[in-house]
Structures are given as C-alpha cells and as structure tokens.
Amino acid sequence: MPISARNPRRARLTVTLAGIAVAVLGGILWLVGDDNNVDAEFRLEQNSSAVWGRVLDYESTQEDAYAAAEDDKSSAETQMTFGIILAVMGLAVVGSHVLRLACALSGGDVTLQEPARFRALSRPARRALLAGLDALVAANPAKLADVHAHREPFKRLGERLHPHEYPRWPHAADVFAVARGEKEARSFDSRVEKLLDEFDVLGAVQLLKSAPGKLFRALDLLLRIAAGQEERDAVVAAAVRVAPGVSGRVVLSVREHFHNRERETGEPRIFVNRRGRGWVTPDFRPPVAAADRDRLIAALDAELRRRLPAPGRLLLDPDVLDVALPLSGRATAAGLGVLPRGSVSAVDGDQLRFFVYWKETENRTDYDLSALLLHGDYSTDSWLSYTSLTAVGGKHSGDVTEAPDGASEFINLSLDRVRSTFIVPQVNIYAGESFEEVEESFFGFMLRDGEQKGRPFEPRTVRMKSELRGAGRVALPLVFRREDDGRWRAKWLHLYLKGISSANRVEENQVSVSKVVRAVVEREYLTVRYLIDLMSGDTTAMDLWDGEPVPDEPVMYIGLERPEGLHPDSRVVTLENLRDLIPG
Numbered sequence: 001m002p003i004s005a006r007n008p009r010r011a012r013l014t015v016t017l018a019g020i021a022v023a024v025l026g027g028i029l030w031l032v033g034d035d036n037n038v039d040a041e042f043r044l045e046q047n048s049s050a051v052w053g054r055v056l057d058y059e060s061t062q063e064d065a066y067a068a069a070e071d072d073k074s075s076a077e078t079q080m081t082f083g084i085i086l087a088v089m090g091l092a093v094v095g096s097h098v099l100r101l102a103c104a105l106s107g108g109d110v111t112l113q114e115p116a117r118f119r120a121l122s123r124p125a126r127r128a129l130l131a132g133l134d135a136l137v138a139a140n141p142a143k144l145a146d147v148h149a150h151r152e153p154f155k156r157l158g159e160r161l162h163p164h165e166y167p168r169w170p171h172a173a174d175v176f177a178v179a180r181g182e183k184e185a186r187s188f189d190s191r192v193e194k195l196l197d198e199f200d201v202l203g204a205v206q207l208l209k210s211a212p213g214k215l216f217r218a219l220d221l222l223l224r225i226a227a228g229q230e231e232r233d234a235v236v237a238a239a240v241r242v243a244p245g246v247s248g249r250v251v252l253s254v255r256e257h258f259h260n261r262e263r264e265t266g267e268p269r270i271f272v273n274r275r276g277r278g279w280v281t282p283d284f285r286p287p288v289a290a291a292d293r294d295r296l297i298a299a300l301d302a303e304l305r306r307r308l309p310a311p312g313r314l315l316l317d318p319d320v321l322d323v324a325l326p327l328s329g330r331a332t333a334a335g336l337g338v339l340p341r342g343s344v345s346a347v348d349g350d351q352l353r354f355f356v357y358w359k360e361t362e363n364r365t366d367y368d369l370s371a372l373l374l375h376g377d378y379s380t381d382s383w384l385s386y387t388s389l390t391a392v393g394g395k396h397s398g399d400v401t402e403a404p405d406g407a408s409e410f411i412n413l414s415l416d417r418v419r420s421t422f423i424v425p426q427v428n429i430y431a432g433e434s435f436e437e438v439e440e441s442f443f444g445f446m447l448r449d450g451e452q453k454g455r456p457f458e459p460r461t462v463r464m465k466s467e468l469r470g471a472g473r474v475a476l477p478l479v480f481r482r483e484d485d486g487r488w489r490a491k492w493l494h495l496y497l498k499g500i501s502s503a504n505r506v507e508e509n510q511v512s513v514s515k516v517v518r519a520v521v522e523r524e525y526l527t528v529r530y531l532i533d534l535m536s537g538d539t540t541a542m543d544l545w546d547g548e549p550v551p552d553e554p555v556m557y558i559g560l561e562r563p564e565g566l567h568p569d570s571r572v573v574t575l576e577n578l579r580d581l582i583p584g
Contacts, residue, residue: 033079037122040073077124098133099150102157116153118160126161134169141171145187147178154179189214196221201231205238212242216254219296220261223288232292239296243303248583253327255300256526261288270519272328272341276470278495280515301534307583308535311571314542315550316532317559319345324492324525326579334467339492339575342525347415347480347488349447354425355410356468358403358441365432366401367441369409370506373420378514381420384411385506393417401431406440415488423480424517428504429473435496441468443477445490472496473504479517493520528558531581 044066100110106119121129137143147154158176163169177183186194188211195204201222208215219239226232243251269283324342339345356369370385371394382391386399386409394413413423427443435441444465468475474497478490497512506513536542543551545559554569558581562572573581 033076036079037073037076040069040076043069044073077122098129098136099153099157101132102129102160103153112150112153116156118156121160127166130161130163130166130169130172133175134172137171137174142188144174144178144183144185145190147175147185148187151179192218196225199225199227201226202234205234209238209242212245213247213250215239215242216246216250219254220257220285220288223292223296224286232289236292236295236299240299240303243299248304248307249327251300251304252325252526252582255297255304256327256524258288258293258297258300259526260523261293262290267522268515268519270516270523272495273471274328276333276494276496277472278476278497278516280512280519304531304583305534308531309556310535310537311540311556313551313553313555314532314536314540315545315555315557315559316542317557317561318544318546320559321527321529321532323528323560323575323578325527325531325582327526327582333469333494338464338466340578341492341494342520342523343492343527345490345492347447347490350414350416351448352413352415352423352445352480352488353410353447354443354445355408356427356441356443357406357408358468359406359439360403360433361437361439363432364402364404365438366430367403367409368399368428368430368505369396369411370426370428371411371413372422372424372426372506372510372513373418374422374424374514374517376421378422378518380510380514383506383510384413387505387507392419418482421482422517422521424513425477425480426506426509426513427468427475427477428506428509429499429502430504431502434473435468435470435475442466443468443475445478466494470494470496473499473501474509474513476513476516479521481521491521493517495520528578528581532558 046065099116100112102118102121103110103112103116105121105125106117108114108116108118154176158179161172161176163173163176166172174183174185178185188207192204192207192214195207196218204218205215205222208218215238219235222235223232226235267283268280270278270280272278322344324340326340328341354369354371356367358365358367368386370383372383373381373391375381382388384391384394384396386396389396389398393415394411397410397412400407400409411425425443425445427441429435432438442465444462446462464478466477468477476493476495476497478492478494480488480490482488493516495516497509497516499509532542545557545563547563550557550563550565550567552567554567554571556571556573557563557566558573560575562574566572
C-alpha cells in the first residue's frame with residue numbers, strides 16, 4: 001500500500017518538506033548567481049575600454065578580460081534563472097505563489113501583510129517569474145481565483161514584469177488580467193456557494209469531492225437542504241468515499257459535531273475563535289434526520305478505528321479518560337496541570353481556593369477575581385467579588401488596584417457549605433492593560449481537605465495554574481459543577497468574553513457568563529475515552545494503572561503523567577504529546 005494511503009498526513013508533510021527544500025535550493029542558486037552577476041558587471045565596467053577597441057577596430061589589452069566577464073555574466077544569468085524556477089516550483093508545492101517570491105527578490109514582506117514595493121527586476125528574473133507563473137496556472141487553472149486575495153500587489157508586479165512582452169506565456173498574462181478585472185476567475189468556494197444557493201445538492205457534492213475537507217465541513221448543510229432521501233444518501237456515500245483523504249482532526253471534529261446534533265434545536269451554540277474569544281447564539285438550524293446522522297457517525301467511527309493503532313497491551317491512567325481531545329489550536333493554555341477545553345476532572349477536597357496573579361507592564365492595571373454562583377437552571381444564586389466579600393461558604397481576599405511589582409487576589413470556598421450547582425471563577429479587567437499586554441498573568445486553584453483547616457495553603461496543593469493570554473476583558477478559565485452524588489467536578493473552559501473597555505464586574509456580566517457556561521457544560525466533547533473504546537479490540541489487553549509498579553513488558557501507556565519504570569520500548573502518551581493520539 002502506498003504511503004499516501006496509509007498515512008495521508010505523513011505524505012503531505014513529506015511533499016511539503018520536499019517543496020521547501022527545492023525552494024531553499026532555488027533561493028541559494030539565485031543568490032549565488034546574483035552575486036556572480038554583480039561581480040561580472042563590475043569587471044565589465046572596469047574593462048570597458050575593450051568596447052572602444054571593438055568599435056574603432058584596434059586591439060585592446062582588456063579584450064580578454066572583457067570577454068571573460070561577458071561569459072561569466074551569461075553564466076550568472078542562467079544560474080539566476082534556474083534558481084528562480086526552482087524556487088517557484090518549490091513554493092508551488094507548499095501552497096505559496098510567485099507573488100511571495102517576487103516580494104523576496106525586492107526585499108519586501110513575504111507575508112504580504114505590508115504593501116509591496118517591487119524593484120526593477122533583471123530580464124532573466126522577469127522571464128523566470130513569468131515562466132513559473134505560466135506553468136502554475138497551466139497545471140491548475142483554478143489558481144487564477146487566488147489572485148483576488150492580492151489584486152493590488154499583482155497589479156504592481158505586472159508593471160515590473162511586462163507580461164505583454166512575452167506572448168509565449170499566455171497563462172501568466174491571464175493572472176494580471178484577473179488582477180485588473182479584465183478576466184473573470186471564480187474561486188472554488190464561490191462555485192460551491194452558487195450551487196448551494198441553487199439547492200443543487202448533487203452538483204455541490206460532485207464538486208466538493210475534489211476537496212474532501214471542505215465536503216466534511218459542509219455535511220450538515222448538505223443534509224439539511226437535501227430534497228429527499230436519495231440526495232441525503234448521495235451525501236453520506238460521498239462522505240464515506242472521501243473520508244480516507246480527510247485529516248484525523250477534521251474527522252473527529254465532524255464526529256463530535258454530529259454527536260451534539262442529537263439535541264433539540266434552539267439550544268445554545270458556542271463559537272470560539274483562535275484567540276479564545278467565545279460567543280453564544282441559539283441554534284436555529286433544522287435537525288438532521290436521525291437515521292442519516294447515525295449512519296454518518298458509524299462511518300466516521302469505522303474510519304477512525306481503521307487509522308488507530310491496535311496495541312497488544314494498553315495501560316491507562318483513569319484520570320485521563322475524561323480529558324477532551326485537543327481538536328483546535330486554542331483548546332488549551334500554557335501552564336501547570338492544564339487540560340483542554342471540555343475536559344472534566346474530579347475535585348477532591350473540602351476547601352477550594354482559586355487565585356489570580358498579574359504584573360502590569362507600564363500602566364496601572366486592576367484585575368478583579370470574582371466567582372459567580374449559579375443554580376441548576378443557570379440562573380444567578382449569588383457571587384463573590386470585591387463588592388461582596390463573603391457569601392455562603394466563601395470569602396474574598398479583598399481588592400488590589402495596581403500591580404507594579406505583581407499582585408494577587410484569591411477566593412476561599414468551603415465546598416460542603418455551597419448550595420449552588422455551579423461555581424464560575426472569572427477574572428475581570430477593571431482598568432489598565434489587557435491579558436495580552438501585561439508582563440505576566442495567570443489563574444490557578446488549589447485544594448485541601450478538612451484536616452488542613454486553619455493551616456496555610458502550600459504550593460504542593462496547587463492543582464492547576466494557567467496563563468491568561470487571550471482577546472477579551474473577561475476571562476473564564478473553568479467551571480466547577482456539583483454532580484447528583486454531591487461530588488464536585490471541574491470542566492475546563494479557556495474562554496474570554498469581550499466585556500467593556502473598563503470597569504468590568506461580575507454584576508454586569510451574569511447573563512453572558514451563564515450563557516457561555518451552559519453552552520460548554522451541555523456540549524459533549526470527544527474524550528480520550530472515545531479513542532480508547534475504538535482502539536481496544538479483541539486482541540488488546542487493557543489495564544487501569546492505580547499507582548502500583550508497571551508491567552515489565554512493553555505497553556502503550558496513556559495518562560496525565562509518565563510513571564516510572566516503563567519498559568523502554570513502551571509508547572507513552574501524556575498531556576505533553578496528547579495530540580499524537582489523534583490519528584493522521
């Protein structure tokens with residue numbers, strides 16, 4: 001079986017690395033050729049009297065040196081041309097384009113974030129760029145649609161490349177025609193959008209088969225707008241057919257999505273961007289037919305099971321089973337004992353203390369630690385803050401309004417006295433620098449049992465310390481929930497709310513916080529337990545590790561931390577490399 005079929009992720013990585021290597025090699029060749037070209041031009045200028053010897057028909061003592069410089073200049077231009085062509089080919093493989101290379105040749109911003117200022121390019125460089133551009137478009141005409149994202153830079157580049165002087169590269173000329181608005185080039189997404197607007201489900205499915213990841217992301221919409229069972233069957237069949245070409249992260253995200261679509265419409269739906277900003281809206285989408293949803297879920301489970309390893313012996317830390325799979329870039333935060341968003345962990349102890357620490361950079365900064373206590377229906381019970389220093393079972397340390405040398409606030413709670421269902425710690429920015437502007441800021445919590453009452457809290461009792469770095473003026477690290485058996489558990493949020501520019505207080509954000517908490521608490525996240533159920537077949541021996549000595553033989557261990565004494569041939573998955581558990 002080819003490597004691309006066994007492991008598409010590894011195949012894509014191999015191709016990408018090869019493209020980068022080719023681009024780097026081309027860049028080196030161009031730089032060396034450019035240096036040689038400059039040297040040759042300098043020598044031509046030094047021996048320029050040979051030109052007059054040719055014109056006036058007399059023998060110049062510099063003739064040989066001038067001829068050698070001419071040959072070197074020709075070789076340097078060839079080297080530059082070949083280097084640029086290699087760089088173009090390499091960048092094409094990794095998904096970039098000629099525009100970035102042209103920016104690099106002009107000493108500009110290759111990220112294209114700043115306006116491009118292209119310098120005059122030599123004729124060999126212009127020919128190489130146009131040839132590379134022509135080859136890219138000829139191989140994939142759909143790339144013309146990418147021009148729309150950078151129309152102005154392409155216009156400026158066209159002024160330097162003079163594509164009208166090179167009619168043998170018509171596809172390159174098309175690029176600049178699109179940039180000037182003289183030629184239409186519809187993007188892939190716009191073609192899909194047009195079909196969806198026309199409710200042409202079968203046409204959209206046929207087009208999306210060439211982009212498996214986009215097809216997976218559109219499955220919910222396709223199933224909802226399908227005219228009948230025949231079209232829904234076509235959608236499911238297409239998803240099953242292209243599933244091997246979809247990344248494991250996307251497959252898992254779609255699997256989690258459809259699992260949560262079992263709920264009734266109108267329930268809160270949460271969106272979280274890459275910077276951790278969360279917002280909630282009611283889910284007004286029509287439901288997906290249960291039979292179609294179940295067929296799709298079964299197919300996704302089968303695809304994931306095919307990709308997962310089948311270990312001979314599996315050793316598990318029970319505490320890792322309810323850890324959510326990190327399927328997004330901001331699903332977690334840096335710190336000590338931090339779990340991904342949606343993870344659930346037990347809270348063992350009678351006394352709970354959570355705290356915030358911050359140190360301002362330049363301006364006076366006031367962070368306020370608060371706790372919102374909610375009933376089972378997410379309505380407000382009470383709160384603890386600098387305006388309300390005591391509540392049932394709790395006490396606030398008091399208000400600190402600046403932190404030039406660092407400052408902290410904390411809240412103590414006796415969990416056996418709390419009658420609320422939810423405890424929602426939050427950090428509000430009352431004044432000053434944001435979470436991304438302060439020199440340092442973090443939130444944490446610690447636990448102790450009743451026998452330690454009256455004693456100072458010790459560092460070893462800290463269960464979690466998480467950095468506060470996000471876009472928003474209100475931070476929601478996690479929520480504590482009292483279960484039906486009376487025990488408390490924590491569910492990790494890692495969310496930020498926009499808030500207002502100053503004077504954020506728990507009293508003013510009760511409604512928005514309760515909506516976010518409800519959306520996360522009621523959402524069922526895929527956890528490590530789900531993947532273990534898939535990979536633990538009939539041939540796998542599975543044991544729960546209880547702290548006793550580990551087996552002498554190689555095992556696959558999955559847990560929060562690595563135990564001592566594991567066989568050197570064991571495969572170990574902990575929080576540090578939890579993403580490795582996600583199949584490619």
